[in-house]
Amino acid sequence: MSEPLERRAVISGIGQSDVGRRLGRSELDLTIQAARAAIEDAGLQREDIDGLATYPGGGMGGGGFAGPGTPVVQDALRLSLNWHDGGGEGPAQIRAVMAACLAVAAGLARHVLVYRTVTEGTAQGSGGRRGIGGGGEMGARLSGPFQWLLPFGAVSAANWLALVAQARAAEFGLTRRQLGQIPVNNRRNAAHNPKAIYREPMTLDDYLAARMITSPLCLFDCDVPCDGSTAVIVSHVDYAGDAPHPVCHVNAIGTALRGRPSWDQFDDPTTMAARDAGASMWERTELTPGDVDVAQLYDGFSILAMVWLEAMQFCGRGEGGPFVEGGARIALDGQLPLNTAGGQLSGGRLHGFGLLHEACVQLRGEGGGRQVTPQPEVAAVANGGGPIAGTMLLTRGTG
Amino acid sequence: MRRPTASTYHPPAVTANGPPFRLLPRLDEENEFFWTSGAQGVLRFLKCQDCRRFIHPPSPICPICLGDDLAPEAVSGRGEVTSFTVNYQQWVPDSEPYVIGWVTIAEQDDVRLTTNLVDVEIDDVAVGMPVEVVFEHHEDVYLPLFRPVGQ
Numbered sequence: 001m002s003e004p005l006e007r008r009a010v011i012s013g014i015g016q017s018d019v020g021r022r023l024g025r026s027e028l029d030l031t032i033q034a035a036r037a038a039i040e041d042a043g044l045q046r047e048d049i050d051g052l053a054t055y056p057g058g059g060m061g062g063g064g065f066a067g068p069g070t071p072v073v074q075d076a077l078r079l080s081l082n083w084h085d086g087g088g089e090g091p092a093q094i095r096a097v098m099a100a101c102l103a104v105a106a107g108l109a110r111h112v113l114v115y116r117t118v119t120e121g122t123a124q125g126s127g128g129r130r131g132i133g134g135g136g137e138m139g140a141r142l143s144g145p146f147q148w149l150l151p152f153g154a155v156s157a158a159n160w161l162a163l164v165a166q167a168r169a170a171e172f173g174l175t176r177r178q179l180g181q182i183p184v185n186n187r188r189n190a191a192h193n194p195k196a197i198y199r200e201p202m203t204l205d206d207y208l209a210a211r212m213i214t215s216p217l218c219l220f221d222c223d224v225p226c227d228g229s230t231a232v233i234v235s236h237v238d239y240a241g242d243a244p245h246p247v248c249h250v251n252a253i254g255t256a257l258r259g260r261p262s263w264d265q266f267d268d269p270t271t272m273a274a275r276d277a278g279a280s281m282w283e284r285t286e287l288t289p290g291d292v293d294v295a296q297l298y299d300g301f302s303i304l305a306m307v308w309l310e311a312m313q314f315c316g317r318g319e320g321g322p323f324v325e326g327g328a329r330i331a332l333d334g335q336l337p338l339n340t341a342g343g344q345l346s347g348g349r350l351h352g353f354g355l356l357h358e359a360c361v362q363l364r365g366e367g368g369g370r371q372v373t374p375q376p377e378v379a380a381v382a383n384g385g386g387p388i389a390g391t392m393l394l395t396r397g398t399g
Numbered sequence: 400m401r402r403p404t405a406s407t408y409h410p411p412a413v414t415a416n417g418p419p420f421r422l423l424p425r426l427d428e429e430n431e432f433f434w435t436s437g438a439q440g441v442l443r444f445l446k447c448q449d450c451r452r453f454i455h456p457p458s459p460i461c462p463i464c465l466g467d468d469l470a471p472e473a474v475s476g477r478g479e480v481t482s483f484t485v486n487y488q489q490w491v492p493d494s495e496p497y498v499i500g501w502v503t504i505a506e507q508d509d510v511r512l513t514t515n516l517v518d519v520e521i522d523d524v525a526v527g528m529p530v531e532v533v534f535e536h537h538e539d540v541y542l543p544l545f546r547p548v549g550q
Contacts, residue, residue, distance in 0.1 A: 141425035148456060151542055152515045153418025154499045155490055162484035163501055163513075170482065170526035214499075215485040264501055264513045265455070269482065 009101035013042025019228035051109030056088030067117030091390025093352030120225035178321035190342025192370035226348030254281025254391035274311035277389035293376030296355035352383035437534030437541025
């Protein structure tokens with residue numbers, strides 16, 4: 001195999017805005033805070049940025065989901081761009097970072113600002129979390145893929161993924177005590193993340209006592225909507241020696257979707273798209289799952305992190321439950337430290353980019369009280385759930 | 400909020416009856432046969448007349464053989480619960496728990512419906528349970544729901 005093109009890209013800078021439940025700040029304000037931090041972190045000036053990308057792009061969903069589109073951010077920072085991209089389809093949220101990697105590899109841009117902004121906490125106000133079409137749209141008729149789900153009160157990804165969880169309980173014997181290790185682990189890690197939404201201790205008994213949302217998923221199996229923006233700078237690898245911090249090399253990306261792109265027709269409903277994105281990443285690298293020192297796996301719902309453990313081949317199909325049993329293996333000092341900043345379950349739903357940010361923090365050795373030791377050399381990132389999945393393998397740069 | 404009016408509806412109890420609200424599909428040239436088949440009391444899927452496989456959701460071509468000779472055909476209405484979840488979250492106020500299921504049809508193991516399991520005690524729902532279709536009528540739509548066989 002010739003060298004994967006994504007290896008011509010590095011993450012040279014990272015930045016994150018304030019993160020909170022209801023900050024009451026605009027999505028553009030948060031985005032600019034993250035963007036300026038990332039540009040400075042990369043040792044660059046605004047004038048150096050010649051590429052811009054985001055997920056999912058402006059106007060792609062209400063309720064604080066989408067963040068500002070690239071035209072808004074470009075104009076606010078008055079960027080002069082050679083390449084720009086935004087979109088909601090592709091290999092999950094991280095698709096925007098993948099696109100940036102390929103753009104720098106192709107010479108379309110040299111330094112790409114990539115961001116993901118959410119203001120779902122503020123948008124939600126004091127009310128509860130809404131499902132898709134769960135309020136306000138009762139009279140509207142449905143077209144497209146949602147017509148096969150929403151008429152049956154399956155209005156939320158929580159419902160769709162609870163079906164995955166129950167299928168795993170039936171086929172693999174997955175228990176709530178096993179599944180609960182993921183939210184408990186993430187909460188333990190969040191205590192060391194000053195920006196995390198939920199930092200107070202949570203025991204497995206607390207988890208088991210929480211109210212059920214959609215069985216077998218309870219409140220603590222669902223991530224927490226928040227406000228925040230995460231930005232990274234994707235640069236050409238030949239900038240690595242000039243960057244003020246050790247860069248994170250992009251070793252491989254996983255983009256495959258070989259099964260049906262559907263929430264209920266996928267050939268193996270216990271895995272879905274994660275299986276393909278995980279497998280295709282390993283097809284592009286000489287590294288192996290055993291080489292990974294820290295994993296940041298999408299946990300919009302706890303069951304997704306369980307699916308990802310298997311899809312990334314850290315354990316066999318159906319073995320995720322036993323793998324996390326007791327919690328030691330995925331703890332900060334375990335064999336595979338997982339979601340070290342608290343993930344989305346406790347850290348807040350920064351929608352994939354928070355996990356990418358933390359992978360870079362760990363590779364750079366900047367994790368403070370949550371830093372994995374010895375300092376990781378290889379980090380795995382997975383985004384998405386159900387029929388949506390994308391992965392990235394990062395390695396620590398020198399310098 | 401609209402309560403179901405069909406004969407499958409019972410007052411909220413421990414018996415599952417589907418959600419207390421219904422969001423309905425917009426009928427179009429591709430989906431109309433599916434959502435209205437319940438008027439005749441049967442469940443129908445598109446079937447490829449060349450390779451004889453059922454296709455779902457409806458499409459202009461067979462995704463297996465790419466043939467375009469497709470026609471709706473009735474199935475037995477029998478199937479098996481592949482997975483389920485009991486929804487407790489109050490997407491609308493004061494709603495009772497309801498059961499969402501995946502049902503795989505008896506005729507073909509890769510045709511799956513997201514649906515509601517009804518006329519069943521919530522605690523009795525299980526993966527592998529044999530079920531049969533019942534229809535809930537709303538306006539121009541007949542929603543295919545499933546209950547245990549022999550109810």
